[in-house]
Amino acid sequence: MIPDGSTATGIARRVGARETSAEEVTRASLDRVARRDGAVGAFLHVTAERALASARRVDQELAAGRPAPPLAGVPVAIKDVLDIEGVPTTCGSRILEGYKPPFTATAVDRLAAAGAVVIGKTNMDEFAMGSSTENSAFHPTRNPWDPERVPGGSSGGSAAAVAAGMVPVSLGTDTGGSIRQPAALCGVVGLKPTYGRVSRYGLVAFASSLDQIGPFTRTVEDAALVSGALFGWDPRDATSAQQPVPDFTAALARGVSGLRVGVPWPFLEKGVDAGVMARFREAVDALRGAGAQVVDVALPHAHHAIATYYIVATAEASSNLARFDGVRYGLRAREAGDLARMYGQTRDYGFGAEVKRRIILGTFVLSSGYYDAYYVRAQKVRTLVRRDFEQAFAACDVVATPTTPTPAFRLGEKTDDPLQMYLADIFTVPANLAGLPGLSVPCGMVEGLPAGLQLVGRPFDEATLFQAGAAYQGATSHHQATPPLGGA
Amino acid sequence: MARVTVETVDHVARLARLSLTAEERETFARQLDQILAYAESIQSLDTDAVPPMSHALTSEMVREDTPAPSLDRARVLEAAPDAADNLFRVPRVLGG
Numbered sequence: 001m002i003p004d005g006s007t008a009t010g011i012a013r014r015v016g017a018r019e020t021s022a023e024e025v026t027r028a029s030l031d032r033v034a035r036r037d038g039a040v041g042a043f044l045h046v047t048a049e050r051a052l053a054s055a056r057r058v059d060q061e062l063a064a065g066r067p068a069p070p071l072a073g074v075p076v077a078i079k080d081v082l083d084i085e086g087v088p089t090t091c092g093s094r095i096l097e098g099y100k101p102p103f104t105a106t107a108v109d110r111l112a113a114a115g116a117v118v119i120g121k122t123n124m125d126e127f128a129m130g131s132s133t134e135n136s137a138f139h140p141t142r143n144p145w146d147p148e149r150v151p152g153g154s155s156g157g158s159a160a161a162v163a164a165g166m167v168p169v170s171l172g173t174d175t176g177g178s179i180r181q182p183a184a185l186c187g188v189v190g191l192k193p194t195y196g197r198v199s200r201y202g203l204v205a206f207a208s209s210l211d212q213i214g215p216f217t218r219t220v221e222d223a224a225l226v227s228g229a230l231f232g233w234d235p236r237d238a239t240s241a242q243q244p245v246p247d248f249t250a251a252l253a254r255g256v257s258g259l260r261v262g263v264p265w266p267f268l269e270k271g272v273d274a275g276v277m278a279r280f281r282e283a284v285d286a287l288r289g290a291g292a293q294v295v296d297v298a299l300p301h302a303h304h305a306i307a308t309y310y311i312v313a314t315a316e317a318s319s320n321l322a323r324f325d326g327v328r329y330g331l332r333a334r335e336a337g338d339l340a341r342m343y344g345q346t347r348d349y350g351f352g353a354e355v356k357r358r359i360i361l362g363t364f365v366l367s368s369g370y371y372d373a374y375y376v377r378a379q380k381v382r383t384l385v386r387r388d389f390e391q392a393f394a395a396c397d398v399v400a401t402p403t404t405p406t407p408a409f410r411l412g413e414k415t416d417d418p419l420q421m422y423l424a425d426i427f428t429v430p431a432n433l434a435g436l437p438g439l440s441v442p443c444g445m446v447e448g449l450p451a452g453l454q455l456v457g458r459p460f461d462e463a464t465l466f467q468a469g470a471a472y473q474g475a476t477s478h479h480q481a482t483p484p485l486g487g488a
Numbered sequence: 489m490a491r492v493t494v495e496t497v498d499h500v501a502r503l504a505r506l507s508l509t510a511e512e513r514e515t516f517a518r519q520l521d522q523i524l525a526y527a528e529s530i531q532s533l534d535t536d537a538v539p540p541m542s543h544a545l546t547s548e549m550v551r552e553d554t555p556a557p558s559l560d561r562a563r564v565l566e567a568a569p570d571a572a573d574n575l576f577r578v579p580r581v582l583g584g
Contacts, residue, residue, distance in 0.1 A: 082536055102563040195544040209543040238549050307527035318504060325505070327576050332569035339581045344507035353515075356506060359522060360497060363504040374527070379540030381530045386541060418519055419526055435544020459546055 002028040002132030003297030005043040006102055006480065008074045008168045008222040010011055010028040012115070014457075016068025016425070022451070026055035026117050031330055032166045033119065039485050041141045042151075042161040042343035044080050046120035047087055051075070053119045070229055076111055077161045080121035082213070083202040084108055089205050092126040092154075094135040095350025097328040105202025106234045107171060107213045114229035119167055119247075122157030127321065128173055128206045128351045130154050131424040135354045142411075144184060144483035145449055149408040151370060152182030152424075159186040162216045167485040168217045169226055176205050176227050176309050177216045177404075177428025179281035180440035184403035184452025187442045187481060189217045189469070191227065193458045195435035196241035199234030205482070205483040207237075209314035211430045218479055219439060220469035243460050251463040252470040256290050259468060261394030262297035270428070275446030280402045282471065283443040283453040289295075290475045292468070295394040297399060301384040305430040306422055308385065311378035312433070324350065357418060386434040393458050399470050401427045403440040403452030429454045439465040450481075492521040 002011065002025050031443035034267045037043050058073050065318050078084065079090050083101035090096050097304040108118065134157025141156045143149040144164040151160040155172025159182035162170050172179040175190035183190025191214040198213040205211060231245045250303045263284060268277070279432050288294050326332035326346035333345035351359070365374035392399055405426060414421040431438040443453035453472065459464045473479050496515045501508050508516070565571040570578070 003535065025495075099567055102559055102567065196546070221542060235551070238551070239543075239545060240549075241546070281552075302534075304530050307530050310523060311530075312526060322505075327578055328564075329567040330569070337579065339579050340505070341507075342579050343505040347505060348507040351506075353512070355510065356508070357516055357519060359504050359506060360500050361520055363500045364492070364496070364520065367500060367503060373531070375525075376540055377535060378531055378533035379542060380538040381533060382536070382541040383538050384533070386544070420523055422523075433544075434540075435546075459544075 002263045003194065004165050004487070005218070006168060007219055007437055008071060008217060011168060012068070012070060012072045014228045015073030016062070016185050018062060022055035022058040022073030022117060023052060025073045026051050026075055026119070029119050029342065031168055036164050036485060039142065039147060039380035040144055040164050041139050041166050042122055042157040042164065042166065043077065043120045044090060044123050044138060044157070045088060047118055048378035051117050054061060054112065056082055058115050061470070069387055070225060071111060072115035073168055074116045075119045075167045076116045077119050077122045077158055077167045078108055079124055079155050079158045079170070081124060081172060081173055082108055082116065083414070084301070087121065089204065090138070090175055092124040092138065093323045093350065093355070094137045094331060099330045100204070103202060106236060109455055112231055116169070121277040122161055122170060123149050124157055124354050124459070125154035127204070128178055128315070129354050130173055130359055131177070131421050132244065132414065133157060134411065135352055137352055142301040142485070144407065144485035145187060145407045147485065148290055149410055150185070151450065152408065154178040156182045157214050159183055159190065160307050162218060163483055163486060165482070168218060170425070171213060171221060172205065172216055173211055173213050174432065175210045175313060176432050177425040178426045179216065180403050180438055180452070180454060181256055181425060181441040183216055185408040185450065185482050186383040187450030187483065189220055189223050189442070189479065190440045191215055191223050191462070191465070192431065192438045193227065193462060195232050196239055197243070197437070197462070199237040199240045201234055201236040205320040207321060208312040209316060211314055220245065220439070220466055221249070223439070224466040226227045227415045239354035241460070246377050248463055248466050254467045255291040256287055256468055256471040259398070261292045261293045261294050261468070262392050262399045264295060264297050264299040264302065264392070265400065267299050267302045268401060271405050272402060273446065276402050276404070276406060276451045277444060279444040279451040280453060284400060285476050287468065287472060294438040295396050297396055299392060299430065301381065301388050304381050305433055306426055308378045308381045309429040309433060310422055311374050312359070312382060314358040314362030315366050315375050316436065318359045318366065321355065337436055340359050354418070357480055358474060370459055380397045382433045385430055389434045389436060391457070399456040401454050403427060403454040407446045427454060435459060437462045437465055439469050441469045441472055445481070492524060497584050
């Protein structure tokens, strides 16, 4: 039997040592999905037969005496924006109705090659646009800590699947916070790697200069283990970086003695929930107590990051989403007379309100007369945001902030006010603009709801994030808490 | 600052090939006006000497332009709403 709360590290060790089988672990995971997902709604599609077949292959390889792969038998859930050959990809949208991709994303291939078993595809805000998973065309996902609250977004299904103990690992994508924000709201670990770290071949693009794939886990140790398998150059993605991937597990035991943790206090002055701020101060104290040196840093342009982001990201989205036109895949409006009407009607029926809103905004900021005043100016402010971090990293090794300004909000609370929804990402967006890695780690509860500590690092220095995150989890027990919907 | 009206939304929706309902046009005009008012904060910054940043890559990514096999044509066409004779089929382009 596989106990609840088992980590990827623990499962891989036991399967690798043949103390249990990948098939048994997979059956246990599928059983938890069957019992728990009715109340959570994390999954859009469960690939039970495929999962059992790949688990048996892992077991056969081990029985044949092959060396144990690093993720042997580890169940994983995949955000439904990453392609798996022959399995529907919806992106949480009606416009991809019926689409089964003829190829598999490199990120999924790499996990499978490391012995992981894909359990299914998870719910998300349509085309990864949103901060609550309420923009899914199919159903909302509920926060395992409180079913009346959102799990965050856009990777809300992946975060909730790990929080509710259905899988120990899932993949999400993060364009402005879509891994770290739901990780914080669901009380799990979430990593947005450095821009270029993970191949995006087979990822449906939202904003190409910002999107990055990363893992959700319960522990920082597991995030390091998964990252070792996930990262690396891929010739099929022109933006994937030819940077060496270090042995991240070696960073875990280093401790934080002498590590400089920078806190941009003025950036945190306004709009942060008092309970979240209290948990953040305690987290900073815990790092100090473990030997870190806490220093003041400044991010003077960070409060312009949301405005900058919603110009840059929507501009890129308006271009990327032009491909959904009813010609090559997915839905086509049948009643249309000519080609132009077919495009317009397909897109009107196929896209939800938030996607349309962002296409309109992005097209506007790129349109004649507004391009310089909005798009080019935002690109310049993006440079200023990046320079802030370069200066901060002269004085510190990681920058610490709360991951989100508030705990999980109620379903429906922000759906009529897009700007309020956008502000949920105020602390996560700067790292995307600058291309930096960011890790969210659970740092305690605020009135029964989780809060997250965010650590942002230098480009390609995920190792220091794992070092600090593992030291924090070694000194605290917040990551061991189990939500109400994570039992039974 | 730019004010977003229903006419602005109509114009942009045409550029983006989006047919919108009357209700959507009004809602989007109001919401986009609010969002752009919020985004006005970046207009106050002096950016004259700042270069624009279009991506966060730390090195230039170039490769040899070497031909390689692409996806199987029949499998790609299987995903299309309408295909015939190895081509995507679309409604008529010109009126008639």
